[in-house]
Amino acid sequence: MAETLRVTVNGEGRSDQVEPRVLLVHYLREVCGLTGTHVGCDTSQCGACTVLLDGAPVKSCNMLALQAEGAEITTIEGLAPPGGLHPLQTAFWQEHGLQCGYCTPGFIMAAAALLAENHDPSDEEIGRGLEGNLCRCTGYVNIRRAVKAAARAMREGESAPVGG
Amino acid sequence: MIPAAFEYSRATSVKQAVAQLGAAGPEGKVIAGGQSLLPLMRLRLSQPTYLVDVNGVRELDYIHPDGQFLRVGAMSRHVTLARSEVVRAQLPLLAEMASQVGDAQVRTRGTLGGVFAHADAAGDYPTLAVMLDATVVTDRRRIPAREFFQHLFTTALESDELVCEVVFPIARGPHRYLKFRRRLYDWAIVGAAVQQLDSGWRVGLTHMGPTPVRATGVEERLSAGAAPPEACAAAADGLEPPSDVRASAAYRRHLAQVLTRRALEQAA
Ligand SMILES: Cc1cc2nc3c(=O)[nH]c(=O)nc-3n(C[C@H](O)[C@H](O)[C@H](O)COP(=O)(O)OP(=O)(O)OC[C@H]3O[C@@H](n4cnc5c(N)ncnc54)[C@H](O)[C@@H]3O)c2cc1C
Ligand code: FES
Ligand code: FES
Numbered sequence: 001m002a003e004t005l006r007v008t009v010n011g012e013g014r015s016d017q018v019e020p021r022v023l024l025v026h027y028l029r030e031v032c033g034l035t036g037t038h039v040g041c042d043t044s045q046c047g048a049c050t051v052l053l054d055g056a057p058v059k060s061c062n063m064l065a066l067q068a069e070g071a072e073i074t075t076i077e078g079l080a081p082p083g084g085l086h087p088l089q090t091a092f093w094q095e096h097g098l099q100c101g102y103c104t105p106g107f108i109m110a111a112a113a114l115l116a117e118n119h120d121p122s123d124e125e126i127g128r129g130l131e132g133n134l135c136r137c138t139g140y141v142n143i144r145r146a147v148k149a150a151a152r153a154m155r156e157g158e159s160a161p162v163g164g
Numbered sequence: 165m166i167p168a169a170f171e172y173s174r175a176t177s178v179k180q181a182v183a184q185l186g187a188a189g190p191e192g193k194v195i196a197g198g199q200s201l202l203p204l205m206r207l208r209l210s211q212p213t214y215l216v217d218v219n220g221v222r223e224l225d226y227i228h229p230d231g232q233f234l235r236v237g238a239m240s241r242h243v244t245l246a247r248s249e250v251v252r253a254q255l256p257l258l259a260e261m262a263s264q265v266g267d268a269q270v271r272t273r274g275t276l277g278g279v280f281a282h283a284d285a286a287g288d289y290p291t292l293a294v295m296l297d298a299t300v301v302t303d304r305r306r307i308p309a310r311e312f313f314q315h316l317f318t319t320a321l322e323s324d325e326l327v328c329e330v331v332f333p334i335a336r337g338p339h340r341y342l343k344f345r346r347r348l349y350d351w352a353i354v355g356a357a358v359q360q361l362d363s364g365w366r367v368g369l370t371h372m373g374p375t376p377v378r379a380t381g382v383e384e385r386l387s388a389g390a391a392p393p394e395a396c397a398a399a400a401d402g403l404e405p406p407s408d409v410r411a412s413a414a415y416r417r418h419l420a421q422v423l424t425r426r427a428l429e430q431a432a
Pocket of ligand 3: 097098099100101102103104134135136137138
């Protein structure tokens with residue numbers, strides 16, 4: 001039987017009728033229409049579906065939508081204000097941190113969680129922080145470069161004068 | 165894939181969870197972090213008709229030192245255990261293991277109680293519990309860890325019984341957990357844990373059989389004064405590890421010896 005789910009998605013409060021077996025990723029894609037969150041596997045291993053749940057990274061294919069009751073979800077669509085790009089999005093573009101792009105939203109969300117806690121991660125820390133995400137194309141080298149570039153941009157952004 | 169249909173309710177106390185489980189019948193199940201259950205349900209290897217969600221049971225989310233023991237509530241998340249100052253001070257081997265469970269996303273959601281109830285042969289905490297003689301506390305009784313794990317995915321739990329807490333002895337001495345895996349986020353192909361206590365070394369092995377094992381042969385040789393290489397030759401004695409796509413039984417035996425030796429050499 002469907003139940004009411006109250007959740008905040010990318011800053012917008014919502015209330016929807018949801019069946020218990022609906023996974024969070026399907027709720028986001030099919031009910032909210034946010035198709036930036038991808039499904040890359042059936043075994044909870046690839047991380048393409050990563051979103052932030054109250055700021056922490058989760059695989060949205062590995063949670064029931066109803067388990068997000070009362071939480072704040074951030075998807076790739078909500079990382080930057082409409083029309084803008086988050087430093088991670090800019091860095092993945094500039095450093096060519098993707099090829100087919102299927103894994104990219106998940107990598108960017110996992111990296112956002114990493115950078116929120118570690119402003120200057122080493123290669124090793126980036127590898128560990130993104131261990132839950134698989135990429136079939138890039139070989140990870142440019143992904144690491146992109147995360148470093150974004151970390152640098154975010155550190156410099158913080159110290160830049162307001163409006164600068 | 166989408167799981168088969170089921171009914172769902174949320175519990176906010178142990179009492180409520182047990183009552184809901186009882187009412188749900190034998191096909192009812194607890195859902196905690198969902199990190200083991202939902203993958204099985206998506207593949208339809210598991211099709212419970214009723215899920216009782218215990219994520220709102222706050223009374224099971226705690227870490228309490230208590231004399232010689234560290235009491236850890238079942239709803240403690242892996243990420244919390246990995247970062248907890250109390251765990252790092254009182255039982256640092258538990259924090260070390262927690263930081264190596266799955267990946268960051270799995271650690272956000274997965275719980276200690278879920279690992280015990282799920283009883284995967286490659287689960288990490290069960291090894292620590294068995295080697296240190298921890299106790300699993302449920303809503304109705306206390307079960308020694310070595311009796312709790314009975315076989316692959318099989319525990320002493322009744323179908324409506326809730327894991328509430330695991331009581332570990334405090335151990336602050338030299339320790340190490342080495343986990344051999346092909347990919348960072350993966351389960352252990354074999355794991356070796358060592359912990360020095362006042363009474364001597366404790367040694368545990370992950371994924372060397374259907375349940376975790378304490379390598380008493382290694383412990384005895386160490387207390388008789390053997391050096392790590394000699395003591396670790398006994399690591400796989402009497403064990404019949406599985407053969408699967410990741411490793412043959414013979415390779416697992418080899419890994420048990422090598423990892424145990426390295427863990428002893430690196431223990432700090
Ligand atoms: C990609 C990936 C990698 C992983 N790697 C590892 C690893 O390296 N090492 C490792 O140990 N684990 C690993 N896991 C599993 C993870 O640790 C799970 O969190 C854990 O096995 C189950 O905990 P949970 O809270 O998610 O339980 P759930 O998935 O919610 O439940 C698992 C089972 O336990 C039962 N259950 C849960 N809580 C209780 C309770 N309090 N009382 C009674 N029954 C209960 C449920 O009914 C179910 O049968 C991995 C998982 C994934 C997806
Ligand atoms: S879709 Fe692969 S981990 Fe979620
Ligand atoms: S860019 Fe294709 S999977 Fe990562």
